[in-house]
C-alpha cells in the first residue's frame with residue numbers, strides 16, 4: 001500500500017510510540033495527585049510542555065494542551081472574541097480557505113453578533129499582509145489566518161501578517177496544524193500571539209494538540225471542570241498522548257531541513273509527472289508550498305471515482321470535494337481559489353512524508369493518467385467538452 005494522505009493523518013513514529021509506552025501501564029498516575037505516582041506523571045507533563053515550547057520558541061507556561069487542532073482553534077478564537085466583546089470590538093478577520101475548525105467557530109460567533117470578514121485568497125491561494133492591513137478597523141479584535149493550507153499546500157506570509165497585527169495592536173492567531181513539524185516556527189520572531197498545533201499531523205498520536213498563547217492574553221475555558229492547564233482547560237491530561245506529541249514534535253523539528261528537502265523532491269517529481277495529464281492544473285502556490293503537498297484538478301472527472309480506483313491500485317489519496325460526506329458541494333478551498341464547481345469536483349490531493357519513496361512516486365505517476373483517461377472515456381461531461389458542446393476551463 002502507498003500511503004499518500006499525510007495531510008489527513010500520519011503514522012505514529014517509533015520514537016513517539018516508545019516514549020508513550022511507559023505512560024499506559026507503568027507511570028499511570030494522575031498528575032493532579034500529590035503522591036509519588038501522580039508526581040511522576042506531573043513531571044512527564046512538565047517535560048513535554050518544555051519540549052513543545054522549545055520547538056516553537058515560546059515559554060512552557062505559554063503552552064496549553066488540548067485534544068487536538070480543532071479544540072485549539074476553537075479556544076483561541078473564542079478567547080479573542082470574549083476579550084473583544086468586553087471592549088466593544090466585534091470585527092474578526094480571517095480567510096475564505098481556513099479549516100472548518102476555524103470557519104465553523106467563526107460562523108457561531110457571527111450568530112452572536114460578531115462581524116466576520118473572510119479575505120479572498122486569489123487564484124494561488126494566499127493573502128498578503130497589505131490585505132490584512134487594509135481590512136483592520138478600530139473595532140477588529142482578532143486576525144486568524146492559517147499558516148499553511150491543508151488542501152492546496154499554500155504557505156502564507158505569517159511573520160509579515162503578524163507584524164501588521166502587532167503594529168495595529170490586534171491579536172493574531174494562526175492555525176499551524178499543517179506547518180508544525182514541517183516548517184520552522186518561531187512564535188516570537190513571527191509576531192504570533194496564538195498558534196494551534198495537532199500531534200497526529202507530525203507523526204504523533206491522534207487526540208493531542210496544543211495551543212500557544214502569548215503571556216498576557218487571558219484564555220476563556222471552553223471545557224469547564226478541574227484546574228488542569230492552569231485552570232484554562234479542564235479534564236485529566238492525556239499523558240501518553242501528550243508525551244508522544246512532544247517526542248514526535250522534537251523528532252520532526254530536529255530533522256526538519258533533512259525531511260523537507262527529501263519530501264519536496266518527491267513532491268516535485270510527482271507534480272512534474274502529473275502535470276503532463278491533459279487538461280489538468282496544479283492547485284495552490286507553486287512557490288511557497290508545503291514540502292509534502294500535491295494538489296491537482298483534472299477536468300471532466302469526479303474526484304471520488306478517481307480515489308476509489310486509486311485505492312483499488314493500493315494508493316491512498318484524498319479529494320477536496322465533499323460528495324462522500326453527503327454534500328454535493330465541492331471543497332470550499334477550491335472554490336475560494338476560483339475553480340468552477342465542475343472543475344473542483346475533479347480534484348486529487350496526494351500528501352507525502354519522509355517515509356514515501358521515489359518508487360512510490362513512479363507508481364503513482366504511472367497509475368493516475370491511466371485512471372483519469374479511463375474515467376474520461378465514460379464521462380458524459382468529457383464527451384461534451386471534447387465535442388465542443390461545453391468549453392474547457394483548464
Ligand SMILES: *Cc1c(COP(=O)(O)O)cnc(C)c1O
Pocket residue numbers: 007008067068069070071073099101146148149150175177178198199200201207208209
Ligand atoms: C487536521 C487539521 C485541523 C484539525 O486538527 P485535529 O487535531 O484533527 O482536530 C485543523 N486545522 C488544519 C489546517 C488541519 O489540517
